[in-house]
Amino acid sequence: MSTVGEFRVPVEEFALERTLTTVPRAEFDVERVVPRGSDRVMAVLWAHGPDYDELQGALADDPTVADLQGLVDLDVEWLYRMEWTSGLDALVPALIDHSATLMHAYGSGEGWYLRLLVPEHAEFTALADRCTERGVTLTVERVYDLDERLESRYGLSESQYEALALAHERGYFESPREVSATELAADLGISQQALSERLRRASRNLLDETLAADNSPIAFSYPDRWRARSR
Secondary structure, rough: OOOEEEEEOOOOHHOOHHHHOOOOOOEEEEEEEEEEOOOEEEEEEEEOOOOOHHHHHHHHHOOEEEEEEEEEEEOOOOOEEEEEOOOOOOOHHHHOOOEEEEEEEEOOEEEEEEEEEEHHHHHHHHHHHHHHHHHHOOOOOOEEEOOOOOHHHOOOHHHHHHHHHHHHHOOOOOOOOOOHHHHHHHHHOHHHHHHHHHHHHHHHHHHHHHOOOOOOOOHHHHHHHHHHHHH
């Protein structure tokens, strides 16, 4: 069964170390990576920083970067294509050997957040062990089967998921509301008070899992603009 693993890697153990050290407020959201051998990767990524010239200079001087090309300039963020030429000699071979797909990568001065897909759970365990043996410090955030039910993945009971999904589908959270609490409660066969309590608990659990928890990848300073682009 395919498994997704989410983890963090320190800045100094991945690509763009000098850039993220020199410009700690810089942020990178990787759109695509293509391995070129065991120690080089072609990456297409969005970059955001406090100053374009400062960021451009840091990237140009970064020893992990080669063939830097600017593709899009949106004034506040920029799309680049580049090659990562070092800092990957432990991680990339492990990804290739264990048939792992990099689904997403986000980097900031705090480190890198990576989401990987592997064919089965055992591959992820072996990959993590191999990286640790090679000196890559992995902090595992979450591991789950790809077909795991959404309600359990996000800390919701079945009844909470049902209520939250129905409320969203019927327009309960729109302004103005497209369905009343009385109508929703009737559809679910519960009282209005029970519905209110169920939605409150479901919302709290969902926020704890995706936004507020200390061990959530979202707590990794993941910016709103990246979340908006990924939808």
